[in-house]
Amino acid sequence: MTIDTLRLTAEEAKNLLERKEISGSELFAAYAERDDDLNAYLHRCEDPGGDGIPLAVKDVIGTKGIPTTAGSKILENYVPVCDATVIANAKRHGLRTLGKTNTDEFAMGSSTENSAYGPSRNPWDPTRVPGGSGGGSAAAVSGGLAPWALGSDTGGSIKQPAALCGQVGLRPTYGTVSRFGVVAFASSLDQVGPVAKTVRDCAYLYSIISGRDENDSTTVDVPAVEIPAAEDLKGLRIGVPKEMNHVEGVEPGVTELVDKAIALAESLGAEVDECSLPLSVDYGMPCYYLVAPAEASSNLARYDGVRYGLRVDGDDFREMVMRTRDAGFGDEPKRRIMIGTYALSSGYYDAYYATAQKVRTVIKREHDAVFEKFDVIVSPTSPSVAFPFGAKAADPLAMYLCDVFTIPSCLAGLPGLNIPVGLSEGLPVGLQLIGPQFAENTLFRMGYALERAIGFDFVPERLR
Amino acid sequence: MSWEAVIGLEIHVQLKTETKMFCRCRNGFGGEPNSQVCPVCLAFPGALPVPNRRAIEETVKLGLALDCEIAERAVFHRKNYFYPDNPKAYQISQYDEPLCANGRLAVPTENGEIVIGIHRAHLEEDAAKNVHVAASGRIHGATATLVDFNRCGTPLVEIVTEPDIHDAETAKRFLQLLRQTVVELGLSDAELEKGSMRFDVNVSVRPEGSDELRTRTELKNMNSFNFAAKGIEREIARQIRVYEEGGTVEQETLHFDPTQEDSPPLRSKEEAQDYRYFPEPDLVPVQPPPDLVDRMRGEIGELPGARIRRIADTLSFYDADVLVTGGLDRLWSDVVAAGAEPKEAANVLANQFVAAGIDPGAVDAGELAKLVSARAEIPRAAFDEALAHAGDAGFSAAPYLEQKVVADASELDPVIDRVIESNAAQAEQYRSGKQGLLGFFVGQVMKETGGKADPRVVNERVREKLG
Numbered sequence: 008m009t010i011d012t013l014r015l016t017a018e019e020a021k022n023l024l025e026r027k028e029i030s031g032s033e034l035f036a037a038y039a040e041r042d043d044d045l046n047a048y049l050h051r052c053e054d055p056g057g058d059g060i061p062l063a064v065k066d067v068i069g070t071k072g073i074p075t076t077a078g079s080k081i082l083e084n085y086v087p088v089c090d091a092t093v094i095a096n097a098k099r100h101g102l103r104t105l106g107k108t109n110t111d112e113f114a115m116g117s118s119t120e121n122s123a124y125g126p127s128r129n130p131w132d133p134t135r136v137p138g139g140s141g142g143g144s145a146a147a148v149s150g151g152l153a154p155w156a157l158g159s160d161t162g163g164s165i166k167q168p169a170a171l172c173g174q175v176g177l178r179p180t181y182g183t184v185s186r187f188g189v190v191a192f193a194s195s196l197d198q199v200g201p202v203a204k205t206v207r208d209c210a211y212l213y214s215i216i217s218g219r220d221e222n223d224s225t226t227v228d229v230p231a232v233e234i235p236a237a238e239d240l241k242g243l244r245i246g247v248p249k250e251m252n253h254v255e256g257v258e259p260g261v262t263e264l265v266d267k268a269i270a271l272a273e274s275l276g277a278e279v280d281e282c283s284l285p286l287s288v289d290y291g292m293p294c295y296y297l298v299a300p301a302e303a304s305s306n307l308a309r310y311d312g313v314r315y316g317l318r319v320d321g322d323d324f325r326e327m328v329m330r331t332r333d334a335g336f337g338d339e340p341k342r343r344i345m346i347g348t349y350a351l352s353s354g355y356y357d358a359y360y361a362t363a364q365k366v367r368t369v370i371k372r373e374h375d376a377v378f379e380k381f382d383v384i385v386s387p388t389s390p391s392v393a394f395p396f397g398a399k400a401a402d403p404l405a406m407y408l409c410d411v412f413t414i415p416s417c418l419a420g421l422p423g424l425n426i427p428v429g430l431s432e433g434l435p436v437g438l439q440l441i442g443p444q445f446a447e448n449t450l451f452r453m454g455y456a457l458e459r460a461i462g463f464d465f466v467p468e469r470l471r
Numbered sequence: 472m473s474w475e476a477v478i479g480l481e482i483h484v485q486l487k488t489e490t491k492m493f494c495r496c497r498n499g500f501g502g503e504p505n506s507q508v509c510p511v512c513l514a515f516p517g518a519l520p521v522p523n524r525r526a527i528e529e530t531v532k533l534g535l536a537l538d539c540e541i542a543e544r545a546v547f548h549r550k551n552y553f554y555p556d557n558p559k560a561y562q563i564s565q566y567d568e569p570l571c572a573n574g575r576l577a578v579p580t581e582n583g584e585i586v587i588g589i590h591r592a593h594l595e596e597d598a599a600k601n602v603h604v605a606a607s608g609r610i611h612g613a614t615a616t617l618v619d620f621n622r623c624g625t626p627l628v629e630i631v632t633e634p635d636i637h638d639a640e641t642a643k644r645f646l647q648l649l650r651q652t653v654v655e656l657g658l659s660d661a662e663l664e665k666g667s668m669r670f671d672v673n674v675s676v677r678p679e680g681s682d683e684l685r686t687r688t689e690l691k692n693m694n695s696f697n698f699a700a701k702g703i704e705r706e707i708a709r710q711i712r713v714y715e716e717g718g719t720v721e722q723e724t725l726h727f728d729p730t731q732e733d734s735p736p737l738r739s740k741e742e743a744q745d746y747r748y749f750p751e752p753d754l755v756p757v758q759p760p761p762d763l764v765d766r767m768r769g770e771i772g773e774l775p776g777a778r779i780r781r782i783a784d785t786l787s788f789y790d791a792d793v794l795v796t797g798g799l800d801r802l803w804s805d806v807v808a809a810g811a812e813p814k815e816a817a818n819v820l821a822n823q824f825v826a827a828g829i830d831p832g833a834v835d836a837g838e839l840a841k842l843v844s845a846r847a848e849i850p851r852a853a854f855d856e857a858l859a860h861a862g863d864a865g866f867s868a869a870p871y872l873e874q875k876v877v878a879d880a881s882e883l884d885p886v887i888d889r890v891i892e893s894n895a896a897q898a899e900q901y902r903s904g905k906q907g908l909l910g911f912f913v914g915q916v917m918k919e920t921g922g923k924a925d926p927r928v929v930n931e932r933v934r935e936k937l938g
Contacts, residue, residue: 188517194752195752311553325618
């Protein structure tokens with residue numbers, strides 16, 4: 008039988024495999040043979056055999072024996088000696104790695120334009136970005152190059168590309184998915200999560216990768232994952248933060264589709280009311296751009312050319328390290344290393360890093376208070392639909408604003424789900440659902456009911 | 472003007488846990504270079520630290536032994552710096568929320584005790600070992616550096632004292648007492664030669680009676696208690712000289728080399744590092760539960776300081792100190808309990824026994840007691856030989872005790888006469904006032920009798936015959 012990789016969900020693939028209507032190798036080949044004209048992959052893998060579902064993996068996630076570059080020249084030749092815990096978990100379920108997907112360098116960016124290996128293209132419009140940093144994973148799933156994928160999210164790197172490519176993406180609660188083996192960007196924010204075509208696929212992949220890991224002390228026991236099936240939203244209390252909806256800077260087409268989705272939720276039985284996160288939205292961005300670069304400045308200091316990765320020789324140790332880092336890091340990591348180093352420096356620590364941590368606590372409390380009254384809060388995932396290449400690349404601040412709605416809940420350690428809610432001028436619009444800690448099941452329930460009610464076609468129009 | 476020294480100590484002790492601080496690599500001295508390594512301690516991308524429970528427990532135990540407050544919540548921080556022995560480019564250490572703080576260690580002295588405040592004791596990971604390849608083996612003049620990561624990530628406790636020490640002797644005695652405490656708690660071998668105990672010394676001086684704290688210098692990389700004392704004395708003298716000549720002491724780190732006249736600076740204040748400490752986001756705070764703290768408290772026996780004070784009631788303070796800090800006092804107690812005279816037993820243990828380098832744990836106290844009690848009745852040579860074997864398995868004092876010393880004057884007199892006769896010139900000198908030659912004659916007689924003569928009787932008889 009012919010396999011329509013654009014349309015086949017992981018759940019359907021699993022059923023076909025179980026009923027032996029297709030073989031594992033046929034399924035893998037269907038994806039592997041598809042031309043990657045999106046530059047979604049940095050590296051594609053041979054079929055390791057078996058009859059599990061194929062999986063695309065963001066290139067910040069370490070894969071034993073398979074190059075893992077994090078989108079950076081400094082790790083161009085790096086091949087991990089062990090699998091990340093999420094990969095070990097995936098392998099235990101038979102999942103087979105199709106390839107490593109493109110990412111902004113060290114997951115720093117919102118368009119994949121910061122990848123040292125060139126940007127990925129949006130399957131809905133190849134002249135536009137797929138979002139970032141996990142643009143490769145979202146483009147691969149959307150473009151029929153993978154049934155589903157793993158991404159990583161620090162300030163929006165799963166949710167925002169999923170929104171721009173019309174896919175479902177979950178950033179899990181901090182501590183539910185192991186970070187062991189995942190190239191670190193900002194340790195207190197990084198989380199691995201699934202990108203999928205449907206909410207049910209997303210929930211299933213989350214159930215595979217999540218759980219306490221003895222190799223990551225920040226992980227915890229995770230409530231059993233429920234694959235959603237209910238089509239109503241009775242009793243669900245939905246909060247609409249006024250600072251994140253109907254605000255300046257959001258494209259009218261985005262607002263319109265988000266409003267329609269909220270109205271639909273209400274018609275499915277949910278109670279909808281306005282709520283407020285005044286400090287989180289105003290201070291989330293500056294807070295994030297102190298905490299994340301500070302941690303990054305420390306995490307990226309290990310790339311010195313001594314033990315692995317790129318080495319540019321010099322006359323002595325210092326010179327070798329400086330030359331290696333100068334040649335190996337692109338502009339965005341350099342920018343963030345400098346910002347972060349400054350924020351942690353003696354004399355500035357209290358004004359910047361310590362203050363940002365206090366703000367982070369305020370943001371957490373503000374979310375806690377809202378979740379006393381609501382089960383889920385909603386907003387646009389991205390203020391805009393996919394933008395053309397180069398539109399924001401020269402202006403870091405404009406690029407940073409892509410994540411204005413995704414960042415606050417990341418700082419609070421909360422789970423967030425993107426679901427596509429329609430097309431604005433032919434490009435997907437995403438709705439962001441945020442829940443309290445460990446409320447993934449609630450997000451899946453709401454996401455699934457809306458997905459059924461909206462009936463969004465996740466296959467890009469030009470490829471149908 | 473008279474001056475007072477102000478001295479603070481920073482001591483690093485390597486814990487002898489099975490595995491490293493944040494990974495499962497073996498924690499052990501030796502091994503082929505870079506054979507005890509993994510992605511975590513080599514800082515591969517994505518590697519994460521997981522704290523060693525035993526190391527935390529042992530640090531709590533040490534904190535209790537040093538009378539510290541044990542934190543209900545302690546935090547690991549990252550200390551960021553670039554150096555080839557530091558592969559993550561940060562060391563996981565503790566900063567403003569250490570496991571143990573505000574303790575004290577009382578150093579017994581002949582006249583009471585000197586209480587030294589313990590500012591803090593915290594847990595961190597050790598760096599790798601840089602092997603500087605140069606003819607001298609020292610940092611100065613090295614031409615290349617090799618890195619052995621076996622030590623990288625091994626657990627290290629850092630103990631910081633308050634600046635409560637005012638002379639080199641007290642610093643030395645504090646260090647000896649601390650070392651013995653750590654060894655007895657079973658935390659570490661604390662062997663200076665192997666680097667499992669290391670210390671840095673901060674020294675400043677001020678006019679006697681003042682309470683100001685002047686600029687201090689740091690002496691790094693001491694690897695012997697005597698060198699530390701010598702280095703401190705030298706640095707105190709240097710600083711006093713600088714002030715008396717109207718100069719100022721610069722804040723700097725000095726590299727102590729006992730073979731050199733002075734300590735060359737390693738780095739000055741201008742090069743002082745900004746470590747950009749921040750809480751380690753890969754770890755959660757450590758919260759030692761009360762039952763753990765109680766359990767650790769229960770594992771602490773009578774501490775060395777207390778034993779010195781107790782034993783000094785029976786023996787001299789000096790003997791008590793030597794026995795306890797030498798790890799010999801338990802054997803001494805056992806030997807005395809088996810019937811040896813306390814002072815005699817202390818002398819034997821503190822002198823000949825230590826010199827023979829025997830493991831006190833391997834000795835049968837009953838047999839040693841017999842030997843100590845018979846010390847005056849058997850020839851010196853037999854006693855020394857017996858002591859050398861006291862640590863052997865199945866050692867028995869009996870064969871040595873059969874060799875009796877010759878104390879009978881009628882047996883010794885002919886030998887003494889012969890010695891005087893054949894050394895007539897010396898005998899003449901002695902008689903004309905050179906009394907120091909007495910030892911010469913006694914020695915000759917001992918030699919003639921193969922060491923079996925009783926030196927006291929020989930002494931007496933020689934004096935009589937020459938007199």
